[in-house]
Amino acid sequence: KAGVTQTPRYLIKTRGQQVTLSCSPISGHRSVSWYQQTPGQGLQFLFEYFSETQRNKGNFPGRFSGRQFSNSRSEMNVSTLELGDSALYLCASSLGQGGSDEQFFGPGTRLTVL
């Protein structure tokens, strides 16, 4: 079974631009979550989508948004990029069944903002 894939793997943008990252979950998984990882803040939850609806949201500004398509693939968008948005962005997929659910992470997209 194919794992979680994320594209692109690396991205370089300049301040003020916007960026879209893509995540393809494991087949049959309906939940996709996004995380930001930085050396200073560690791994932080951004949001979760389940059956095309945002189910949970972390404490990030409105510049960070996402969506999920009917095939469960998800995209996240960051508008008006800031230097502090440089990070590894990880997505994770799961069946979406709650507290005992195992999440499968992708390799991440490394975003550098210059």
Next chain:
Amino acid sequence: DAKTTQPNSMESNEEEPVHLPCNHSTISGTDYIHWYRQLPSQGPEYVIHGLTSNVNNRMASLAIAEDRKSSTLILHRATLRDAAVYYCILRDWRNAGNMLTFGGGTRLMVKP
């Protein structure tokens, strides 16, 4: 989700057992205890989870204290590939959402 406390780092010798502790004194009766690890340059990966009883799988064992206020992840024979950051996370089974709250984790170093 309730908070967990882990040592910042631990060191082990290859082929010896490793016991990674986690304190979660404010755990509620509906919290599962999950462990994930993150190898260098990779996304986190699931290791094991449990509710009240000790659990074993092909990767590790999870020992849960009787009062559930602490747990220990046991790697029976550490290999160099086990060098990673290990995260202990509590998840409420009543919450259908998938939001993992990562702390700082324990960085495990394995010496050959």
